[in-house]
Each structure stands twice: as C-alpha cells, then as structure tokens.
Amino acid sequence: MPTGVALRDVREHLFAAAERILIRDGAAALTSRAVTTEAGVAKGVLHRHFADFDGFLADLIRDRIAGLSVRAAALRESAGTGTVVENLAGTLTAVFNSVAVSLISLMIFRDDLRARLRAEYPAGVPLLVDVVAMVADYLSLERAAGRLEPDADAQMLAHTLIGSSHLLFAGHRDTPPAGSDVSRMIAAVITPALR
Template sequence: MPTGVALRDVREQLFGAAERILLRDGPDALTSRAVTTEAGCAKGVLHRHFSDFDEFLAELVRDRITKLNAQAHALQESAGTGTVVANLTAALTELFGTIAVSIVSLVIFRDELRARLRRAGTPGIPLMREAAEMIETYLRRERELGRLTADADIATLAPTLVGAGHLRFADRTAPPESAEVARMVTTVLAGALPG
C-alpha cells in the first residue's frame, strides 16, 4: 500500500471506502484493513485519526445521521406541495436507496458499536430513530396544513412508515420500484388521508 499519498479529507475518504464495502460486501467484510485498502492508503492512517475501529464506525454512523439533516430540511420544505404520498415516497426512497440499510445492518451486527453509540447518547437504532423523527415532523406539518386528518396518529404512522420502508429496501439486489413504495405509503396512511 502506498504510504506517501496525500489524503485531502481523510475522514471522508475512509467513510466513503467503508460505505463502498458495506454496499458491495456487507457488514461482515468491514474491517480496518479492508477500509484502508479500499481507500488506497496505509493501514495506520485509520488509527492515526481514530482510537480504534469501533470509534471509526461510530463516527461513520454519526456522520451519516448528520447528513440526514439536509434530507429532513428538504422534506419539511415539501409540506403543502405535491402530494403527501409522493413526498413520503421520495423521502423513503432517498433514505433507504442509499447506505442507510447497510448502516442499520452494521449497527445490529456489531455489539460494541451499538454499545458505544448508546453510551454517547444515541438510543434505539441510529439512523432509524432520526428517520422516524424526520417523518414525524413532516407528518405533523402536513396535519397542520389539513392534508392529513386531525386525528391522524402521527406517533404511530412515522415509525410504521420507516419500518415498512426499511423492509421494502432491505436484502434486495435492486431497490423496489417507486410504485411499490407509493403503494406501501398509501396503505399505511389510508386512515389519515382526508377523503
């Protein structure tokens, strides 16, 4: 492995390498050596920036949670435009059509990573919890706008949409068609959509 290669943004290069491995080979294949090999850098680079591999993984998860904030903002901005079903279909497809399913698998697969994230104050399953909060905030706004019934149980609908979305995208070689995701969203929201 080259040792004199200058890395501009080491964290992002290592995170990108980890994501490629997760998507291509799954959480079993994710090791510090695999990450540095994929990133094209010396083995010690990862350990110069992170105390151990689980710290690296915890930072990867936190980084991806932070990136979810941009999606959450865009979803909130879509309230009152288009249709609720179309907005949620797009949001769930964007969420689970990326690395999120692999990150959830990684957190479930690695006990120490899960424990480390919990000690740092990240309860539940990271990324899934934030996704449910994103959907819940959006649904509350749509209810305020009258695009959902006044008695819609938002606290139940949001995690149901996230869980059902996760199941639609998990363990597939290709993502589901948009129409399939839209049918699922429509079914979950059936009692909450006016008319």
Template sequence: MPTGVALRDPRRQLFAAAERVLLRAGPNALTSRAVTDEAGCAKGVLHRHFADFDDFLAALVLDRVARLDGQATALRAAADTGRGTVVGNLADALTDLFESVAVAVVGLVVSRDGLRARLRRTRPTGVPLLTDAADMLAAYLTAERDRGRLGPDADIPTLAPTLVGAAHLLFADRESAPPAPAEVRKVIAAVVAPVLTPVARDDFPV
C-alpha cells in the same frame, strides 16, 4: 518505505471507502484493513483520526445520520408550500434514504455488539438512522397535519415508525433490483390512507 497515499480529507475518504466495502461485501467484511486498503492508504491513517475501529464505525453511522438534515429541510419545505403530495413526498424521502447505503449501515449496527455499545453512550434508545428517519417523518407529518392534509387525529408517533419499518422491509436484504416506485407508493398509501383529508385524497387517490 511509506505505504499508501496521502488523503486530502482523511475522515471523509475513509467514510466513503467504508461505505463502498459495506455495499460490495456487507458488514462482516468491514475491517480496518479493508477500509484502508479501499481508501489506498496506510492502516495507521485510520488510527490517527479515531481511537479504535469501533470509534470509527460510530462516527461513520453518525455521519450518515447527519445527512438526514438536508432531507428533513426539503420535506419541511414541501409541507410548508404544499408542494407534491403527502404520499409522493414520503415515497421520495424513504426511497432516497433506503436506496443509499443506509440499509447496509443499519445492518452494520445490528451485527456489531461493540458498535452498538459505543453508540449507546450518546444514544441510549432506538436504532440509529431508523430512529432518526422516524423523527424526520414525524416532523413532516406534523407539518402536513397543521396544514390540513392530514386529519387532526392522525397518530403521528405511530405512523412515522410504521412508515420507516415498512419501507425498510421493502428495501432490505434484496439481491434483485430495488422495489419499483409504484410498489413503494402503494405501501405508503396503505399506511397513511386512514388519515388523509379529502384534499390530500384528491391529490393521490387511495
């Protein structure tokens, strides 16, 4: 007797199921059986689309990384048009990132040796997602510097990962509600205040 149900878009539905398990029970609960049970399909469905479970997890991580493209485009448009404030745009981007399943995905990468080894084949340095988020912010900060809202001496290679690390600490390992928007903005303002030009300071006093 066949088990489970047919999936219309197996990869996407398996990814969504894995994310639900991650958010509900954490990285240690993420097994192939947990994913297929959550998706309501037979275990063999996962193995028809992926070489093994680490291959599936690597694809899950890279799928989440790919979703940053939309955020990167929105941030660049904000810089190009002068929309919003530097602090506000950064706060919105980092909140969108870390209020999602991204914190759990980072925990997954850190906790599984096999997954890290699989990802190292194509990404030899950095922590996937965190490194990509830093690259996204660096591109945005560079555009703001070119526009004149950041000073010409702004150390963007240092600022971008500092912002990601600070935001990650705010959102990670919380059993309570996520940080308030004002708390996120306060931390970001403290990081970028030294490089904001007068016009940007007028937009957001720090």
C-alpha cells in the same frame, strides 16, 4: 499501499471506502484492513484519525445521521405541496437506497458499536430513530396544513412507515424495490389518515 499521498478529507475518504464495502460485501466483510485497502491508504492512516475501529464506525454513523438534516429540511419544505405519498416516497427511497440499510445491519452485527452508540441512543436503532423523527415532523406539518386528519398520530404513522420501508428495502440488496412498490406501501399506511 501508497504512501506520501495527501488526502484532503481523510475521514470522508475512509467513510466512503467503508460504505462501498458495506454495499458490495456486507457488514461481515468490513474490517479496518478492508477499509484502508479500499481507500488505497496505509492501515496506520485509520488509526491516526480514530482511536479504534469501532470508534471509526461510530463516527461514520454519526456523520451519516448528521447528513440527514439536508433531507429533513427538504421534506419540511415539501409540506403542503405535491402529494403526501409522493413527498414521502422520494424521501424514503433516497434514505433507504443509500447506505442506510447496510449501516443498520452493521449496528446489529457489531455489539461494541451498539454499546458505543447506546449513550446517544438509549432506545431504538440509531439512524432509524432519526428518520422516524424526520418523517413525524413532516407529517405533523401536513396535519397542521389540513392535509391529514386532525387526530392522525404522526409519530405512529412515522414508525409504521420507517419499519415498513426498512423491511421493503432490506429485502432488495442488489436491486432496490420499484418506485411503485414504495408508493403502494406508503399509500397503504397513509391513506386512512389523509383528508
């Protein structure tokens, strides 16, 4: 392992290495040794910045959840423009084409990681809970703009869309689903609520 190499943002460098492993090899392959090897740093680097490996993973998930705020703002701004299906398809494809599906698998795979995140997320799966909230907020804006029926349940529609998206993308690890499949799924859920 190289030593004496200055890293500008050690946390992000290690997080990016962990994501590459998750996407390429899956949750079972993610170890502290694998992360530091992938990052090209000594193993001690990870432990200088994080109390332990589950602490590192919890911070990775928190960081990626915080990153959703940019996507949430863009989705909010799209309310009233384009079509609801197109707006959702772009957002859900971006979210689920990212490392999100792998992070969800990781949380399911590691009991200690789930336990650490349980204090912040007493119910539901971290990341998925945040994406549901983002989509429900957007759908509420579309309902207020008159593009969804007044009685459309934004929260239940969001739950249905996120669950369906997760299942659709989780089944395509190497090749993401076609955009037409994503749009078709969204339309099947949303069309009854559209005005």
